[in-house]
Protein backbone atom coordinates (compact mmCIF):
# COMPACT_ATOMS: atom_id res chain seq x y z
CA UNK A 1 0.00 0.00 0.00
CA UNK A 2 1.33 3.44 -0.96
CA UNK A 3 -0.32 5.39 1.83
CA UNK A 4 0.60 4.90 5.45
CA UNK A 5 -2.13 3.60 7.71
CA UNK A 6 -4.06 5.35 10.45
CA UNK A 7 -6.22 3.22 12.76
CA UNK A 8 -9.07 5.04 14.51
CA UNK A 9 -11.01 3.35 17.29
CA UNK A 10 -14.46 4.81 17.87
CA UNK A 11 -14.27 5.87 14.22
CA UNK A 12 -17.96 5.25 13.64
CA UNK A 13 -19.08 8.45 15.36
CA UNK A 14 -18.16 11.68 17.11
CA UNK A 15 -14.53 12.68 17.41
CA UNK A 16 -13.32 9.42 15.88
CA UNK A 17 -15.31 9.98 12.70
CA UNK A 18 -14.23 13.61 12.43
CA UNK A 19 -10.61 12.55 12.96
CA UNK A 20 -11.02 10.02 10.14
CA UNK A 21 -12.04 12.80 7.76
CA UNK A 22 -8.88 14.75 8.61
CA UNK A 23 -6.46 11.83 8.71
CA UNK A 24 -7.99 10.50 5.48
CA UNK A 25 -6.42 13.39 3.59
CA UNK A 26 -3.01 11.79 3.97
CA UNK A 27 -3.56 8.24 5.25
CA UNK A 28 -5.44 5.06 4.48
CA UNK A 29 -7.87 4.87 7.38
CA UNK A 30 -9.17 1.84 9.29
CA UNK A 31 -12.10 2.70 11.55
CA UNK A 32 -13.17 0.43 14.41
CA UNK A 33 -16.06 0.01 16.78
CA UNK A 34 -18.50 -2.67 17.90
CA UNK A 35 -21.59 -1.71 15.88
CA UNK A 36 -21.27 -2.90 12.30
CA UNK A 37 -24.17 -0.77 11.00
CA UNK A 38 -22.63 2.38 12.45
CA UNK A 39 -19.29 1.57 10.84
CA UNK A 40 -20.98 0.93 7.49
CA UNK A 41 -22.68 4.34 7.54
CA UNK A 42 -19.41 6.00 8.56
CA UNK A 43 -17.53 4.33 5.69
CA UNK A 44 -20.13 5.60 3.19
CA UNK A 45 -19.80 9.07 4.68
CA UNK A 46 -15.98 8.97 4.50
CA UNK A 47 -15.91 7.61 0.95
CA UNK A 48 -18.20 10.45 -0.18
CA UNK A 49 -15.48 12.76 1.14
CA UNK A 50 -12.83 10.94 -0.88
CA UNK A 51 -11.25 9.07 2.05
CA UNK A 52 -9.68 5.69 1.28
CA UNK A 53 -10.85 3.56 4.17
CA UNK A 54 -12.27 0.37 5.56
CA UNK A 55 -14.03 -0.79 8.71
CA UNK A 56 -12.80 -3.45 11.12
CA UNK A 57 -15.27 -4.42 13.86
CA UNK A 58 -13.43 -4.54 17.17
CA UNK A 59 -14.21 -4.39 20.87
CA UNK A 60 -11.25 -2.61 22.45
CA UNK A 61 -12.08 -4.14 25.84
CA UNK A 62 -11.39 -7.60 24.42
CA UNK A 63 -7.68 -8.37 24.11
CA UNK A 64 -8.15 -10.97 21.34
CA UNK A 65 -10.19 -8.52 19.30
CA UNK A 66 -7.50 -5.82 19.65
CA UNK A 67 -4.80 -8.31 18.73
CA UNK A 68 -6.68 -9.23 15.53
CA UNK A 69 -7.08 -5.54 14.67
CA UNK A 70 -3.36 -4.83 15.12
CA UNK A 71 -2.40 -7.89 13.10
CA UNK A 72 -4.80 -6.97 10.29
CA UNK A 73 -3.48 -3.37 10.16
CA UNK A 74 0.13 -4.58 10.11
CA UNK A 75 -0.55 -6.91 7.19
CA UNK A 76 -2.05 -4.02 5.17
CA UNK A 77 1.04 -1.84 5.41
CA UNK A 78 2.93 0.58 7.64
CA UNK A 79 0.82 1.68 10.60
CA UNK A 80 1.94 5.23 11.26
CA UNK A 81 -0.83 6.58 13.47
CA UNK A 82 -3.45 5.36 15.92
CA UNK A 83 -6.17 7.60 17.27
CA UNK A 84 -7.76 5.74 20.15
CA UNK A 85 -11.08 7.57 20.55
CA UNK A 86 -13.28 4.60 21.52
CA UNK A 87 -14.67 5.10 24.96
CA UNK A 88 -17.70 5.10 27.19
CA UNK A 89 -19.06 8.16 28.95
CA UNK A 90 -20.73 7.66 32.36
CA UNK A 91 -24.25 7.40 30.89
CA UNK A 92 -23.23 4.57 28.53
CA UNK A 93 -22.77 1.71 30.98
CA UNK A 94 -22.03 0.55 34.49
CA UNK A 95 -18.74 1.17 36.24
CA UNK A 96 -17.33 -2.27 35.37
CA UNK A 97 -18.04 -1.93 31.64
CA UNK A 98 -16.55 1.56 31.65
CA UNK A 99 -13.35 0.29 33.28
CA UNK A 100 -13.14 -2.62 30.82
CA UNK A 101 -13.49 -0.40 27.73
CA UNK A 102 -11.74 2.78 28.84
CA UNK A 103 -8.97 1.49 31.10
CA UNK A 104 -8.21 -2.02 29.84
CA UNK A 105 -9.05 -1.04 26.25
CA UNK A 106 -6.38 1.65 26.41
CA UNK A 107 -3.80 -0.74 27.86
CA UNK A 108 -4.61 -3.33 25.15
CA UNK A 109 -4.49 -0.82 22.29
CA UNK A 110 -1.18 0.66 23.37
CA UNK A 111 0.42 -2.71 24.07
CA UNK A 112 -0.60 -4.32 20.79
CA UNK A 113 0.06 -1.33 18.53
CA UNK A 114 3.44 -0.62 20.11
CA UNK A 115 4.33 -4.09 18.82
CA UNK A 116 3.30 -3.47 15.21
CA UNK A 117 4.25 0.19 14.73
CA UNK A 118 7.68 1.26 13.60
CA UNK A 119 9.88 4.11 14.73
CA UNK A 120 8.19 7.51 14.40
CA UNK A 121 4.69 6.07 14.74
CA UNK A 122 2.27 7.83 17.04
CA UNK A 123 -0.57 6.64 19.27
CA UNK A 124 -2.94 9.33 20.46
CA UNK A 125 -5.28 8.35 23.31
CA UNK A 126 -8.37 10.54 23.58
CA UNK A 127 -9.01 11.12 27.27
CA UNK A 128 -11.32 13.24 29.38
CA UNK A 129 -10.88 16.19 31.68
CA UNK A 130 -12.73 14.08 34.27
CA UNK A 131 -9.30 12.63 35.08
CA UNK A 132 -8.41 16.04 36.49
CA UNK A 133 -11.67 16.38 38.40
CA UNK A 134 -11.35 13.05 40.22
CA UNK A 135 -9.55 13.18 43.59
CA UNK A 136 -6.02 11.82 43.22
CA UNK A 137 -6.67 9.68 46.30
CA UNK A 138 -8.85 7.31 44.24
CA UNK A 139 -6.53 7.18 41.20
CA UNK A 140 -5.31 3.59 40.88
CA UNK A 141 -1.70 4.46 40.11
CA UNK A 142 -0.34 1.26 41.65
CA UNK A 143 -2.94 -1.03 40.12
CA UNK A 144 -2.12 -0.59 36.45
CA UNK A 145 0.89 -2.86 36.74
CA UNK A 146 -1.63 -5.75 37.07
CA UNK A 147 -3.55 -4.81 33.92
CA UNK A 148 -1.49 -7.09 31.69
CA UNK A 149 0.09 -9.41 34.26
CA UNK A 150 -3.13 -10.46 35.95
CA UNK A 151 -6.25 -8.94 34.48
CA UNK A 152 -8.60 -10.66 36.95
CA UNK A 153 -6.67 -9.21 39.87
CA UNK A 154 -6.73 -5.79 38.21
CA UNK A 155 -10.52 -5.98 37.76
CA UNK A 156 -11.08 -7.22 41.28
CA UNK A 157 -8.93 -4.50 42.86
CA UNK A 158 -10.33 -1.69 40.73
CA UNK A 159 -13.93 -2.77 41.21
CA UNK A 160 -13.41 -3.13 44.95
CA UNK A 161 -12.05 0.43 45.08
CA UNK A 162 -15.12 1.68 43.13
CA UNK A 163 -17.54 -0.07 45.50
CA UNK A 164 -16.71 2.39 48.29
CA UNK A 165 -18.81 4.91 46.29
CA UNK A 166 -22.63 4.88 46.17
CA UNK A 167 -23.87 2.91 43.13
CA UNK A 168 -25.39 5.98 41.51
CA UNK A 169 -22.04 7.79 41.22
CA UNK A 170 -19.82 4.80 40.33
CA UNK A 171 -20.05 5.23 36.52
CA UNK A 172 -18.87 8.83 36.92
CA UNK A 173 -16.00 7.82 39.19
CA UNK A 174 -15.09 4.97 36.81
CA UNK A 175 -15.01 7.45 33.94
CA UNK A 176 -12.59 9.73 35.83
CA UNK A 177 -10.45 6.87 37.09
CA UNK A 178 -10.27 5.23 33.64
CA UNK A 179 -9.42 8.55 31.97
CA UNK A 180 -6.26 8.44 34.09
CA UNK A 181 -5.12 5.44 31.99
CA UNK A 182 -4.97 7.71 28.96
Ligand SMILES: NC(=O)c1ccc[n+]([C@@H]2O[C@H](COP(=O)([O-])OP(=O)(O)OC[C@H]3O[C@@H](n4cnc5c(N)ncnc54)[C@H](OP(=O)(O)O)[C@@H]3O)[C@@H](O)[C@H]2O)c1
Nearest residue numbers: 010012013014015033034035059060085086087088101128
Ligand atom coordinates in the same frame (compact mmCIF):
# COMPACT_ATOMS: atom_id res chain seq x y z
N1 LIG B 1 -17.93 14.13 23.91
C1 LIG B 1 -17.46 14.55 25.06
O1 LIG B 1 -17.90 15.60 25.61
C2 LIG B 1 -16.37 13.81 25.76
C3 LIG B 1 -15.90 14.26 27.00
C4 LIG B 1 -14.88 13.57 27.62
C5 LIG B 1 -14.33 12.45 27.03
N2 LIG B 1 -14.80 12.01 25.85
C6 LIG B 1 -14.17 10.81 25.28
O2 LIG B 1 -13.75 11.09 23.97
C7 LIG B 1 -13.94 9.93 23.13
C8 LIG B 1 -14.79 10.29 21.92
O3 LIG B 1 -15.98 10.90 22.38
P1 LIG B 1 -17.24 11.12 21.45
O4 LIG B 1 -18.15 12.06 22.12
O5 LIG B 1 -16.77 11.39 20.07
O6 LIG B 1 -17.89 9.68 21.62
P2 LIG B 1 -18.99 8.86 20.81
O7 LIG B 1 -19.58 9.57 19.66
O8 LIG B 1 -19.87 8.28 21.85
O9 LIG B 1 -18.04 7.74 20.19
C9 LIG B 1 -17.47 6.75 20.94
C10 LIG B 1 -17.23 5.61 19.98
O10 LIG B 1 -16.55 4.59 20.69
C11 LIG B 1 -17.08 3.35 20.27
N3 LIG B 1 -16.90 2.39 21.35
C12 LIG B 1 -17.44 2.43 22.59
N4 LIG B 1 -17.05 1.37 23.30
C13 LIG B 1 -16.26 0.63 22.47
C14 LIG B 1 -15.56 -0.60 22.60
N5 LIG B 1 -15.61 -1.33 23.74
N6 LIG B 1 -14.83 -1.05 21.56
C15 LIG B 1 -14.78 -0.35 20.40
N7 LIG B 1 -15.42 0.81 20.21
C16 LIG B 1 -16.15 1.28 21.23
C17 LIG B 1 -18.55 3.60 19.95
O11 LIG B 1 -19.04 2.71 18.96
P3 LIG B 1 -19.75 1.32 19.36
O12 LIG B 1 -20.67 1.60 20.51
O13 LIG B 1 -20.44 0.93 18.11
O14 LIG B 1 -18.66 0.37 19.72
C18 LIG B 1 -18.51 5.01 19.41
O15 LIG B 1 -18.44 5.05 17.99
C19 LIG B 1 -14.57 8.86 24.01
O16 LIG B 1 -13.54 8.02 24.46
C20 LIG B 1 -15.19 9.65 25.14
O17 LIG B 1 -15.24 8.88 26.33
C21 LIG B 1 -15.81 12.65 25.20
